[in-house]
Amino acid sequence: MDATESAAVLARARQGDSEAFRALVERHSRSVFRLAFRMTGNEQDAEDVVQESFLRAYKQLGRFESRANFGTWLYRIVSNCSVDLMRAKQARHDQTRSESLDEAIELPANDLPTPERLAQSAEIQRRVQGALAALSPLERAAFTLRHYEGRSIDEISRTLGLGTSAAKHSVFRAVKKLRAALAPLRSQES
Amino acid sequence: MKHYSEDELTLYYYGEGRRRAHIERHLDECAACAACYREIAGTLEMIAAPDVPERGDQYGLEVWQRIRHRLPEQESGFGWFGRFAGFGRFAAGERFLSFAAAAAVLMLAAFIAGRTSRDAAAPPAVGGAPVDVAADRDHAVARQRILLTSVADHLDRSERVLRDVMNAPDSGDISTEQGWADDLLTTSRLYRQDALEAGEQSVATVLDDLERSLLEIVHSPSRISAADLEQIRRRIDAAALLFKVRVMSDQLRERESRPGAASPQTPTQKTS
Numbered sequence: 001m002d003a004t005e006s007a008a009v010l011a012r013a014r015q016g017d018s019e020a021f022r023a024l025v026e027r028h029s030r031s032v033f034r035l036a037f038r039m040t041g042n043e044q045d046a047e048d049v050v051q052e053s054f055l056r057a058y059k060q061l062g063r064f065e066s067r068a069n070f071g072t073w074l075y076r077i078v079s080n081c082s083v084d085l086m087r088a089k090q091a092r093h094d095q096t097r098s099e100s101l102d103e104a105i106e107l108p109a110n111d112l113p114t115p116e117r118l119a120q121s122a123e124i125q126r127r128v129q130g131a132l133a134a135l136s137p138l139e140r141a142a143f144t145l146r147h148y149e150g151r152s153i154d155e156i157s158r159t160l161g162l163g164t165s166a167a168k169h170s171v172f173r174a175v176k177k178l179r180a181a182l183a184p185l186r187s188q189e190s
Numbered sequence: 191m192k193h194y195s196e197d198e199l200t201l202y203y204y205g206e207g208r209r210r211a212h213i214e215r216h217l218d219e220c221a222a223c224a225a226c227y228r229e230i231a232g233t234l235e236m237i238a239a240p241d242v243p244e245r246g247d248q249y250g251l252e253v254w255q256r257i258r259h260r261l262p263e264q265e266s267g268f269g270w271f272g273r274f275a276g277f278g279r280f281a282a283g284e285r286f287l288s289f290a291a292a293a294a295v296l297m298l299a300a301f302i303a304g305r306t307s308r309d310a311a312a313p314p315a316v317g318g319a320p321v322d323v324a325a326d327r328d329h330a331v332a333r334q335r336i337l338l339t340s341v342a343d344h345l346d347r348s349e350r351v352l353r354d355v356m357n358a359p360d361s362g363d364i365s366t367e368q369g370w371a372d373d374l375l376t377t378s379r380l381y382r383q384d385a386l387e388a389g390e391q392s393v394a395t396v397l398d399d400l401e402r403s404l405l406e407i408v409h410s411p412s413r414i415s416a417a418d419l420e421q422i423r424r425r426i427d428a429a430a431l432l433f434k435v436r437v438m439s440d441q442l443r444e445r446e447s448r449p450g451a452a453s454p455q456t457p458t459q460k461t462s
Contacts, residue, residue: 018261025257026250033249037242051257059262128237146204148239153206172197179233186232 010070014061025054032078038148039082039141041132049085053078076159079141086137124185131181135174142170193220199227203234255436338446341381341393345439348374348400352432355407356423365412371404378404396438399429
């Protein structure tokens with residue numbers, strides 16, 4: 001889909017043409033899924049976010065300014081849908097999740113393999129996932145955007161609708177918590 | 191000597207923050223800040239991006255199938271007629287479906303009658319010369335388009351019925367769905383025969399699969415047990431019927447809208 005075609009499709013979609021919207025869904029679904037998966041860390045949740053994001057996008061298409069980039073606008077919706085879903089999940093499963101994190105962190109240090117093997121191991125990923133799951137939804141979203149997606153603090157603040165300071169501190173808090181959770185692995189390395 | 195905070199070093203790691211040149215020089219000179227920075231960088235480097243599960247080329251279409259019936263109604267873009275008829279939400283239920291099925295049968299009858307009368311009325315070729323070949327071709331393309339549109343509409347309606355069965359409560363009365371399936375069954379047979387005659391083998395195959403499921407729905411008890419319903423669902427799932435019906439409908443609509451693309455598919459254009 002070139003730029004002209006894309007603009008035409010967007011214009012039709014904004015007028016409520018569902019077939020035009022379908023073209024947008026087909027074009028952006030994979031990138032939306034990729035971001036949703038990185039945000040949520042879970043395939044099923046990512047699928048839910050994909051669907052909810054497109055439904056929200058369709059509903060809000062009237063607010064989309066045609067001069068803006070649809071992909072960027074959609075990216076924002078996906079990020080916020082992910083935060084909403086993680087908040088809802090957190091409310092339901094707070095207790096269960098914190099227990100599993102404790103379990104992940106309290107593994108005996110002497111069971112750990114060498115640092116070289118650790119770098120490649122599933123164990124490190126398990127701990128990272130546990131640590132990421134312990135972040136608040138906003139911290140996780142801000143960290144994902146900064147660390148995995150390479151977004152600047154300014155972009156994160158625009159994407160998540162936060163002030164620059166709030167976006168920055170969400171990243172800082174996330175990094176602090178991750179450092180604390182992964183400290184046992186670091187101490188084995190050094 | 192001014193030390194830098196962990197937050198400043200975190201920003202530095204990510205290539206952000208002010209006074210980056212200062213920080214760089216400071217890290218060369220200050221062992222405490224350098225150790226703190228190494229610890230931050232070492233931790234963050236451990237956190238690699240997760241492998242994202244693969245999604246195939248058809249993923250966009252799959253997502254569309256999942257959301258298309260859930261698009262917010264107030265911005266759905268259906269015209270006044272669509273809303274009045276309940277199109278897209280199946281709100282008018284049986285009456286709408288009966289009307290649609292009757293319209294489809296009439297359209298098909300017109301299609302067949304048109305073809306037959308056209309063949310019968312065609313003047314004989316004089317001296318072997320072609321008689322208005324272009325007009326014949328246009329007519330054939332127009333007929334083909336009618337078939338494509340009718341079958342695509344039929345597949346859309348069938349998809350809705352299958353979805354209703356898939357989403358029905360685990361046990362209970364499915365007589366409404368059976369009524370819809372019965373209406374569709376007659377039309378489906380006609381379309382399948384016509385698709386075969388028109389050389390649309392892949393369309394005929396999908397319609398054949400569809401008929402089997404519609405038959406099963408029609409011949410089940412109206413007050414169906416959870417086990418029987420589960421069996422029907424499993425068969426629909428196993429045949430990937432919903433997906434096939436959707437893909438075929440999309441392909442027919444795409445061919446219908448493409449100039450000169452309404453002619454029957456060749457083996458190299460296989461759709462299923």
